Amino acid sequence: MKVDYSLYLVTDSTQGILGDRDLTSVVQAAVEGGVTVVQYRDKTSGTAELIRTAKKLHQVTKAASIPLLINDRLDVALAMGAEGVHIGQDDIDLPTARRLLGKAAIIGVTANSVQEAVKAVEDGADYLGIGTVYATPTKEDTKSIIGPAGVRDILTEIAAISDNVATVCIGGINASNIQRVLYQSQSRLNSLDGVAVVSAIMASSDPTGAARTLRSLIATQPLFA
Ligand code: TZP
Numbered sequence: 001m002k003v004d005y006s007l008y009l010v011t012d013s014t015q016g017i018l019g020d021r022d023l024t025s026v027v028q029a030a031v032e033g034g035v036t037v038v039q040y041r042d043k044t045s046g047t048a049e050l051i052r053t054a055k056k057l058h059q060v061t062k063a064a065s066i067p068l069l070i071n072d073r074l075d076v077a078l079a080m081g082a083e084g085v086h087i088g089q090d091d092i093d094l095p096t097a098r099r100l101l102g103k104a105a106i107i108g109v110t111a112n113s114v115q116e117a118v119k120a121v122e123d124g125a126d127y128l129g130i131g132t133v134y135a136t137p138t139k140e141d142t143k144s145i146i147g148p149a150g151v152r153d154i155l156t157e158i159a160a161i162s163d164n165v166a167t168v169c170i171g172g173i174n175a176s177n178i179q180r181v182l183y184q185s186q187s188r189l190n191s192l193d194g195v196a197v198v199s200a201i202m203a204s205s206d207p208t209g210a211a212r213t214l215r216s217l218i219a220t221q222p223l224f225a
């Protein structure tokens with residue numbers, strides 16, 4: 001599966017962000033606006049609920065021919081047949097995940113340093129989620145804030161070891177800074193394949209419009225190679 005990573009939506013199921021809206025309809029609206037990948041990230045639901053919700057989200061993503069990835073939970077991905085998983089540095093290791101999910105699965109890894117990125121590429125990650133770019137209330141983890149310059153350093157280093165690992169960055173990205181992030185994080189050797197967002201879409205009262213705006217800002221980034 002050739003994946004378009006340009007606008008990668010990570011879900012948030014917390015009541016504060018969803019209000020009285022239902023997760024599947026927010027994701028459906030975002031997909032209508034042009035999201036190209038969906039990651040189901042839910043740190044609170046139990047296993048049965050995760051599988052139930054993931055199946056509903058999968059109906060939406062399959063209808064749009066885009067991949068659904070599951071955050072952390074390989075068991076959930078296996079149970080409902082998602083296209084892949086996203087794993088962090090404290091989750092299952094990549095070689096084990098690959099052995100369990102197989103070659104065709106999409107496996108993404110969070111990287112916030114050159115060292116983590118190189119290791120993930122060497123272990124066969126399909127894509128890297130690079131960040132945290134900017135501080136964000138969505139993930140209060142201030143120690144790993146790396147800014148566009150940190151993203152650029154990672155992109156430059158991995159260009160030397162792989163020409164096919166995909167890259168997105170994440171953390172505090174929205175319509176006001178997305179073009180700047182794309183521009184400032186590129187180097188002569190490498191540039192991002194896309195941008196991952198949570199609140200810029202999930203917290204919007206118009207997820208379709210929010211996604212559409214981000215897509216057009218990505219497409220019209222004047223200096224983005
Ligand atoms: N990983 C690094 S930052 C982050 C995750 C899941 C949250 C990004 O959320 P937002 O709302 O797009 O800043």
Ligand code: MG
Nearest residue numbers: 072087088091
């Ligand atoms: Mg994780």
